[in-house]
Each structure stands twice: as C-alpha cells, then as structure tokens.
Amino acid sequence: MAKVAFIGLGVMGYPMAGHxxxxxxxxxxxxxxxxxKAERWAAEFNGASRPTPAECAKDADFVFSCVGNDDDLRAVTTGPDGAFHGVKAGAIFIDNTTASAEVARELAAVASDKGFGFLDAPVSGGQAGAENGAxxxxVGGDQATFDKxxxxxxxxxxxxxxxxxxxxGQLTKMVNQICIAGLVQGLSEGLHFGMKAGLDIAAVVDVISKGAAGSWQMENRYKxxxxxxxExxxxxxxxxxxxxxxxxxxxxxGASLPVAALVDxxxxxxxxxxxxxxxTSSLLARLEK
Incomplete structure (x- = not known):
C-alpha cells in the first residue's frame, strides 16, 4: 500500500482515483x-480530501493529476498552492492529462530540480475505460521511475x-488521436454511403467488422x-x-497531417x-444534416 494523491476528479479522474x-x-x-466533488469522492471511497493541490500532495509517495489542458496543469502544479510546492523529495508525479509534450518536459525539469520524479502518462479508453479500470x-519518463x-x-x-x-507519452497520445480522427471520419462516410444506398447497415457491419475494416469504433459506435x-x-x-x-x-x-487538419x-x-x-462519432451528423 502506498500513499497516493489524486488531483482532478472529472469524468476520468473520479473513477481512476476510485480504482x-x-x-x-x-x-x-x-x-x-x-x-x-472532492468531499463526495472521499465519502464514497472512504478516502480524504484537501483544499489545495499542495496540501493534497504533501507526504504522498505518488501524486497523480488529470486535468483539462496545459494551463490547467500548470495551475495545479507550479501555480500558487500547486502540488509541486507540496510533493516530497523522492516521490513520483504522474500526469494523466492529455497535454503537450512541451509542458511535460517543462514540468519534468522543475520536478528534477525539486528532487522528485515525473512521468507524462496520458490515457486512452474514454469514460468507459476509466470506469472499468481498463x-x-x-508513459514518458526514465526507466527507473516508470518501473516504480x-x-x-x-x-x-x-x-x-x-x-x-x-x-x-504525450507524443504517443497524439498518434492515437490522429488515427482515431481519420478512422471516425472514414466510418462516418461508410455508414452515410451505406444508408444512402439502402443497405441493411447492421448486416453490413456484421460482415465487414470481421475483416480489414473492423475497429473498436465500428463495433461500439455504429448503432x-x-x-x-x-449524448x-x-x-x-x-x-x-x-x-x-x-x-x-x-x-x-514538420509532420504533414492533411487528414487530421481536415477532420479538425x-x-x-x-x-x-x-x-x-x-x-466524436457525431461526424456522421455533419454528413446527414
């Protein structure tokens, strides 16, 4: 058992902290x-809540964060009452926010100066994945910190x-999002075409999902x-x-991303x-309007 702090209880962070x-x-x-919301989590999971990120991080062996963007992340780490003012030497800070690689490197440098480890660790799997612990x-960071x-x-x-x-870690999450953007647009166009052609879409998906066109998005979102x-x-x-x-x-x-830019x-x-x-599957609604 370790002493753990978790900062940010959104739709992802709330169940992650619970697990x-x-x-x-x-x-x-x-x-x-x-x-x-922090007090509700503490009551539900028999944990504790603190009024600031710094107080939350104090004495923890591992400190997690899962917030909105780069600015939010800076606010809860190096900002006034930020967690970095409370993290003890030798601890490890794990950031699950989807943010830039630039801010990850920036915060890792500050953490190193303060004597604790830092990992950028964005996640994929959505709200369902967070709720199911799946x-x-x-992860980005040195091997020894990762192993711990x-x-x-x-x-x-x-x-x-x-x-x-x-x-x-953040760069890998970017690859993930590039792939998903193109995939969902392709799926939307395929379903749109099939409906316009008068096909039985359930029958179509039942067949093509077993072949090269199959994907998580197809099986979990087409219906x-x-x-x-x-919603x-x-x-x-x-x-x-x-x-x-x-x-x-x-x-x-210098990467060329014409499809990602178009889907954006x-x-x-x-x-x-x-x-x-x-x-994100609502790209089909744009075609159907």
Missing part, C-alpha cells in the same frame, strides 16, 4: 477545483507502456451513429483540444451545430 483506492488498496487523498496508459510507478498505475489500466523519455445518438462518450470539444495539440506539434516537427475543421462544423459535448 487506486479500491482495486489498488492504496491510501488516497484527493483534490478537485470543486471542493464538494485504460491504456502511454507501473504497479500503481495498473490499478486503473489494462495496458501500461513506457514509450520513451519525458514527452514520449448509436445510425440512430443519431451522440455520450468523448466530447467533440475535447477532441478539438487534442487535435490542436497535435497540429501545433506537427508545425514544430469538420469537428468545428459539428460544434456550430451545437454538438460541443457530443461524442
């Missing part, structure tokens, strides 16, 4: 911008992989897509945030339709 407590058996203290975690943290991270994961030095149901899953706003990070990194490293604009159209909180 650290119940499945991992760790002593967990939480912080959330909304204190009422996330895929892509991996058994703790496994409390909420089905796969934990070290991708390289600090920043490599809600053809029914026009999008679930990974929000378009979040995907656009992630694609913004991807495209910024591509401008730095398609998501902007979905936002204009009022689909900010719709699932």
């Amino acid at each position: 650290l407590k119940n499945r991992g058996g760790h002593e967990v203290t939480v912080y959330n911008r909304s204190a009422a 996330l895929t975690v892509m 943290a991996k058994p703790i991270i496994e409390s909420y994961a089905k796969m934990v992989g070290r991708m390289g030095d600090v920043g490599a 809600t897509m053809v029914q026009g149901q999008y 679930h899953g990974f929000a378009v706003d979040w995907m656009r945030k992630d694609l913004s990070i991807v495209l910024d990194e591509a401008r730095r490293n 604009q398609f998501y902007a159209e979905v936002q204009k339709m009022g689909g900010n909180r719709w699932d």
